[in-house]
Amino acid sequence: MIQMLAKILAGILLFAFVNLTYAQPNYPAPTGIWCSCPPTTGIGNGSVDPVVASKPYVNGILVRVVWKDIEPNDNTYNWALIDNQISAAQSYGKKISIAVGGGPNSPNWLYSLGVQTLNYSLPFNGTIPVPWDTIFLDKWTEFITELGNRYQNDTTIQLVYITNSSQNGFEMQIPYNPTPSYASISYTDQKMIESWEQVIDAFNSSFPNHYLTNDFHPVNSSDMVGDSIYHYAKVNVGSRYGASAWWWSQNNTSVYPSQYTILQNSANTNLFTGLQMVASGISNPTAFGSGGLPDALNLAISNSLCYWEIWNNDITDGSFDSLFSNAVCSPILEVEQFNNNENVLTVFPNPSKNIFTVILKNNYIEKVEVINELGQIVFEKENIKSNEYLLDIRNHIDGIYFLKTIDNTNTVSYRKIVLLIQ
Secondary structure, three states: OHHHHHHHHHHHHHHHHOOOOOOOOOOOOOOEEEEEOOOOOOOOOOOOOHHHHOOOOEEEEEEEEEHHHHOOEOOEOOOHHHHHHHHHHHHOOOEEEEEEEOHHHOOHHHHOOOOOEEEEOOOOOEEEEOOOOHHHHHHHHHHHHHHHHHHOOOOOEEEEEOOOOOOOOOOOOOOOOOEOOOHHHOOOHHHHHHHHHHHHHHHHHHOOOOEEEEEOOOEOOEOHHHHHHHHHHHHHHHHHEEEEEEEEOOOHHHHOHHHHHHHHHHHOOOOOOEEEEOOOOOOOHHHOOOOHHHHHHHHHHHOOOOEEEEEHHHHHOOOOHHHHHHOOOOOHHHHOEEEOOOOOEEEEOOOEOOEEEEEEOOOOEEEEEEEOOOOOEEEEEEEEEEOEEEEEOOOOOOEEEEEEEEEOOOEEEEEEEEEOOO
């Protein structure tokens, strides 16, 4: 029976994980200067500020709305807030990214359904649904489905943020020292991970034509949740997914080392790994560290993080116009040509219990790398200079890995490989 289950599992893994080909949006990945503008609430211009949108170097605007404004009553939707921002962006020839925040801005009707809550007083007074509460997840994923039904084919929207119940509804961190306590509601990292996986699946299926991202922070002082979520999104969303950090500064790269590593890894495989500046470079330059906002932007460029959300007053002030106009990012992907044609790179057997045979059809293999689920290189071999290579990684634990080959024309090919227990 165990052998039969192993064969079934191997077949499932072979079908699901070997091919790295994913559906792609029909527009270029969002990069460059985007505005982290004020939220859209129905008052004033909303996120699409006319002064910001008039700047030629601004490629787009982050539109933040909250769940309670879009679904004020159960299954009753007010799409005008988003529709108006799309129209405003189009009038200036700009694009938008969109983030819908729940958390402390979840609708009141949700709580009448019996959703378990967390209350907190730092950094502000708030109440959020417990992220793994089944009623919350049912209603949140239902909302995501309706959001996708309306906007999944809208290419003015270039980037969609995956959001969950969190301290502010947009980022990943959860409240500090809430009531009831995490211990009293049997918190575990695994419950948070499974909540996020369900939400990622909902956004992935609801927005099959868009690039997706989410912010990364420690969760309840743990890096495990973020690391697991990143791996899950990379595997299940594929090349439409890139990581983001809404805390970017040269100071914070040492405050959030695990999340910084996630960004660096994400930048290896997509063009739109992104950031939101931690503060305004005009009004709060000391938040960044030595060199202020300009050095923070240069640090991002040096890491090939090429999507930048800048606070609106740093754009409207004009002091950084020259910096922003001349900022150029060279994604790692532009240095190498990529080949996802499954007929060019062959790996067999896959899954394998011991040795994989790697064959490159048209050119010589110069280098092979094997990358684990966290983006770490666990094996590499250079100067192969043959179109066939026997890959032996039996000393590693069983699981899913990424095989990367670089040929003599500097073309890079990827395959997922599965190592089974002997």
